[in-house]
Amino acid sequence: MRNFYQEFKNFAIKGNMIDMAIGIIIGTAFNNVINTLVKKVIMPPLSMLTDDVNLSNRKYILREASEDLEEVAIGYGEMFEVLIDFLIIALTIFIVVRGINRFKSRAEDPEDQAVETPKNIELLSNLERLMKEQNDLLRESKK
Structure with missing residues (x-):
């Protein structure tokens, strides 16, 4: 109870x-x-x-x-x-x-400057961008 x-x-x-x-x-x-x-x-x-x-x-x-x-x-x-x-x-x-x-x-949308992007969305966007760059570097190193 x-x-x-x-x-x-x-x-x-x-x-x-x-x-x-x-x-x-x-x-x-x-x-x-x-x-x-x-x-x-x-x-x-x-x-x-x-x-x-x-x-x-x-x-x-x-x-x-x-x-x-x-x-x-x-x-x-x-x-x-x-x-x-x-x-x-x-x-x-x-x-x-x-x-x-x-x-x-x-x-x-982190690219839209008219509206202030909340910090959590900005951090996730930066994390996504960094992971994409890391994956691109790993793909290039395997070639």
Whole structure:
């Protein structure tokens, strides 16, 4: 039991749990931004294009409501809004990750003088260059 407690403590303290919590909080806030963007910015012009039809209210009625029974309907308008939400979120995440990857690759390039190269990348680059030179010298000496 002590080993389990120690593993959990290491997991929580070393940042994994904290990073995950921060990601969930930011994701929740980002979801609210996207929902507002879709419902208040994107859907009103689409509604105008479809003769002021509110897409979230669009549905295919399977059974009309009566005194005894509730209406049964397929809400395809809501599905359309959710798909737009998904596409916007996916596009935004793609753009952010793409930007981070570009910055990361520039930061890891020891030849790029615009971004200061981290010391560990610079040392590895120098080590790789020296090993290549050593291998070239060994190949030449064998000939």
